[in-house]
Amino acid sequence: MSENATPARRRLFDQAWLLMMLPPLFWSSNAVLGRAVSGEVPPVGLAFWRWTLGMLLVLPFAWRHLRHDARALAKQWPVVLLLSALGIAVFNTFLYVGLHTTTALNAVMMQSSMPVLIVLMSLALFGDRVTPLQGVGIAVSLAGALTLIARGDPAVLIGLQLAAGDLWVLAAVLGYAAYTALLRRRPAVHGLSFIAVTFAGGAAMLLPFYLWESVGGNPMPITPTALGAVAYVALFPSIAAYLCFNRAVALVGANTAGMCIHLMPVFGSVLAILFLGEQPHLYHAAGIGLIAAGILLATRRNKA
Numbered sequence: 001m002s003e004n005a006t007p008a009r010r011r012l013f014d015q016a017w018l019l020m021m022l023p024p025l026f027w028s029s030n031a032v033l034g035r036a037v038s039g040e041v042p043p044v045g046l047a048f049w050r051w052t053l054g055m056l057l058v059l060p061f062a063w064r065h066l067r068h069d070a071r072a073l074a075k076q077w078p079v080v081l082l083l084s085a086l087g088i089a090v091f092n093t094f095l096y097v098g099l100h101t102t103t104a105l106n107a108v109m110m111q112s113s114m115p116v117l118i119v120l121m122s123l124a125l126f127g128d129r130v131t132p133l134q135g136v137g138i139a140v141s142l143a144g145a146l147t148l149i150a151r152g153d154p155a156v157l158i159g160l161q162l163a164a165g166d167l168w169v170l171a172a173v174l175g176y177a178a179y180t181a182l183l184r185r186r187p188a189v190h191g192l193s194f195i196a197v198t199f200a201g202g203a204a205m206l207l208p209f210y211l212w213e214s215v216g217g218n219p220m221p222i223t224p225t226a227l228g229a230v231a232y233v234a235l236f237p238s239i240a241a242y243l244c245f246n247r248a249v250a251l252v253g254a255n256t257a258g259m260c261i262h263l264m265p266v267f268g269s270v271l272a273i274l275f276l277g278e279q280p281h282l283y284h285a286a287g288i289g290l291i292a293a294g295i296l297l298a299t300r301r302n303k304a
Contacts, residue, residue, distance in 0.1 A: 088202025141294025
């Protein structure tokens with residue numbers, strides 16, 4: 001956070017709970033949108049233009065910070081390159097590819113395992129310990145997420161059919177779990193500088209694959225659906241979500257910030273009730289209650 005920021009803005013950007021609420025709201029809509037446009041918008045094209053547009057939109061605001069942070073970013077270029085690959089190029093591209101042959105339900109379910117994978121990545125890479133209370137909180141929160149996904153019926157999970165796209169989604173989830181754990185190694189630069197550089201790096205990595213996809217007979221269409229999808233994912237699941245999530249990791253650590261991903265099925269359920277006319281059920285209350293209890297348990301260590 002810049003030292004020149006106003007006290008009000010600084011206080012807002014220090015509210016971990018608010019920062020943890022917004023990314024899952026935007027990411028839950030990202031999976032649904034990716035599935036909805038999968039028949040019209042090619043996956044690599046959507047990912048490439050998402051990050052390209054996101055970089056172009058954020059660059060005017062990041063430019064003055066980039067001039068100040070250029071040396072720190074250049075000094076730690078291997079870390080910046082790795083984070084660009086894992087969190088930008090790999091995660092969303094693999095997710096969009098997977099959504100061509102799997103369902104949004106499967107994708108959301110697999111993403112709900114990410115907090116557990118983040119804990120395992122942090123343990124493997126840095127030896128981070130998980131307290132018993134934090135472990136219980138993660139398990140309770142995961143149970144709540146699965147309750148919402150299965151609509152309160154365990155048979156839904158038992159009868160879940162896995163498709164080839166699920167392997168792509170699994171690879172995407174593993175990549176983002178590693179990105180989250182490694183964020184502690186990011187350069188100490190302004191948040192806008194960091195996302196501008198990583199967005200640009202991720203788009204550059206995707207460029208040859210985008211050209212290959214286009215030449216191979218699946219070019220990016222110039223239609224209202226495609227343009228609207230790119231604009232939405234560039235603004236909300238990209239710029240807004242990554243700024244908030246990266247800052248939340250800096251404030252409370254990867255393991256705790258990763259818990260917010262369990263809120264994805266919560267927001268998915270609420271959005272379906274509000275905008276799709278679905279009826280609320282008891283399992284909605286049960287799942288949301290379990291997730292809230294799990295997050296409270298898992299974050300007690302940080303408050304102490």
